[in-house]
Amino acid sequence: MENNVVIQVRNLKKNFGQNEVLKGIDMDINKGDVVCVIGASGSGKSTFLRCLNMLEVPTGGDILFEDANLTSDKVDLNRHRQKMGMVFQQFNLFPHLTILDNLTLAPMMLKKLPKAEAEEKALALLERVGLADRAKDYPGQLSGGQKQRVAIVRALCMEPEVMLFDEPTSALDPEMVGEVLEVMKDLAKAGMTMVVVTHEMGFAREVSNRVVFLDDGVVAEEGAPVEIFDNPQCERLQSFLSKVL
Amino acid sequence: MSWFDKLAETFLEDNRYMWMVEGLGNTLLITIGALAIGVVIGTLIAVAKYFSEDNKKLRLLNWVCDVYTTVIRGIPMTVLLLLFFFVIFASARDGIPVAIAAFGINSGAYMAELIRSGINAVDKGQMEAARSLGLSRGQAMVKIIMPQAVKYILPAIGNELIALLKETSVAGYVAVVDITKAATNIRNKTYDAVNPIILLALVYLVMVVALTRLLAILERRLRKSDGK
Numbered sequence A: 001m002e003n004n005v006v007i008q009v010r011n012l013k014k015n016f017g018q019n020e021v022l023k024g025i026d027m028d029i030n031k032g033d034v035v036c037v038i039g040a041s042g043s044g045k046s047t048f049l050r051c052l053n054m055l056e057v058p059t060g061g062d063i064l065f066e067d068a069n070l071t072s073d074k075v076d077l078n079r080h081r082q083k084m085g086m087v088f089q090q091f092n093l094f095p096h097l098t099i100l101d102n103l104t105l106a107p108m109m110l111k112k113l114p115k116a117e118a119e120e121k122a123l124a125l126l127e128r129v130g131l132a133d134r135a136k137d138y139p140g141q142l143s144g145g146q147k148q149r150v151a152i153v154r155a156l157c158m159e160p161e162v163m164l165f166d167e168p169t170s171a172l173d174p175e176m177v178g179e180v181l182e183v184m185k186d187l188a189k190a191g192m193t194m195v196v197v198t199h200e201m202g203f204a205r206e207v208s209n210r211v212v213f214l215d216d217g218v219v220a221e222e223g224a225p226v227e228i229f230d231n232p233q234c235e236r237l238q239s240f241l242s243k244v245l
Numbered sequence B: 001m002s003w004f005d006k007l008a009e010t011f012l013e014d015n016r017y018m019w020m021v022e023g024l025g026n027t028l029l030i031t032i033g034a035l036a037i038g039v040v041i042g043t044l045i046a047v048a049k050y051f052s053e054d055n056k057k058l059r060l061l062n063w064v065c066d067v068y069t070t071v072i073r074g075i076p077m078t079v080l081l082l083l084f085f086f087v088i089f090a091s092a093r094d095g096i097p098v099a100i101a102a103f104g105i106n107s108g109a110y111m112a113e114l115i116r117s118g119i120n121a122v123d124k125g126q127m128e129a130a131r132s133l134g135l136s137r138g139q140a141m142v143k144i145i146m147p148q149a150v151k152y153i154l155p156a157i158g159n160e161l162i163a164l165l166k167e168t169s170v171a172g173y174v175a176v177v178d179i180t181k182a183a184t185n186i187r188n189k190t191y192d193a194v195n196p197i198i199l200l201a202l203v204y205l206v207m208v209v210a211l212t213r214l215l216a217i218l219e220r221r222l223r224k225s226d227g228k
Helices: A045-052 A077-081 A099-110 A115-128 A144-156 A174-189 A201-207 A225-230 A235-244 B003-015 B017-052 B056-074 B077-088 B095-121 B124-133 B137-174 B179-190 B195-226
Strands: A005-016 A019-030 A034-038 A060-065 A084-087 A162-166 A193-197 A210-215 A218-223
Touching: A005 A045, A019 A045, A019 A193, A019 A218, A034 A045, A034 A201, A045 A162, A045 A193, A077 B124, A084 A144, A084 B124, A099 A115, A099 A144, A099 B124, A099 B137, A115 A144, A144 A162, A144 A174, A144 B124, A174 A193, A174 A201, A201 A225, A210 A225, A210 A235, A218 A225, A218 A235, B003 B017, B003 B179, B003 B195, B017 B056, B017 B095, B017 B137, B017 B179, B017 B195, B056 B095, B077 B095, B077 B137, B095 B137, B124 B137, B137 B179, B137 B195, B179 B195
Parallel strands: A034 A193, A034 A210, A084 A162, A162 A193
Antiparallel strands: A005 A019, A005 A060, A210 A218
């Protein structure tokens, strides 16, 4: 099954000054996996995700993606990042560009897609998340939920191998969480490989095929959602779940 | 002799008001030339500092930028101008290009800070989002960060422009006939010590008020575009 692995993480470490945030994490993310990373705040889960596309530069360890070690100095990060979509807690849409321009910027600039083709593809994807009529609007005119759906589409426009979600619903008003999770669910069903840092335990249980519990910079427990949620082994996970469920 | 006769004698005889007009031309030429140089230098330094701060390989570049801003900001403008004219470009005949260079290089050090704080005012998630899509830092700077930083930077550059306009009044130190020097020349010629200076002050005041108004309009426009 070696050729099915999309990302291999080996002994990943990250320090912020004296503070050891990640203390050696190993993980294989396979094609079609939907991995949910859960854990208390400060457990390192966001840092872990941000290391996967090198937004945080790890202190040690390897991240293997597309036959390259992303932690190496010689690797062309920009090229590999095109294949790793990322969705942020704060959406981070480009406020000075229309929704359509937000979506077509990277494909036109980096993949040299002609404008017409990039727009056609962007509009088709917008249609899928029910926002085709907002193409000419600016991000400031959209609700949080709509912004996040656009942010997901922006990443999808680059046709990534894997999508990274950094607490995608944490900044949303409660009534908008559902619409974003719905889009993510559809994405998972379509076979997208996803790594999701989330507090949405319902989503983790229902959609993911693997849940990873990070505690104090290490993988404290991992397994299928049923095992994690219904039969947690380690004490820290039991206490974490008792607080969030 | 009435005040009006005095005014006529001072400014109209020998078309001396034209001295003021020509001086004003030089003042504006130096101001605009220096502004252009300042914006270019300021942008280069701000971007260089942005990229070099967290990159050990560019430590030298960071150091050069720091030295430049420290030296320039530590020397009074008049002294800098004298240095340029009598030391660095000692063979220069025409003071205007030297003045443009001196004011521009001076202004660049201040602009660098303005532009840098404009760049820093853009949410850092913007750079991260651009990088996560695969844009290089340079591409992200040009397409994502700068277009957003401009609305913070433009009003500050407007204020710098006003300061610069007034600062050029020391250009007369290096044989440049700007409007201040022209007024002095008229005083020396006519022994009218009062009116040329009052007119001079009024001309600066009108220009500054006009620029301030323009700036306020610009800021309002920028804020409006924020709403969308």
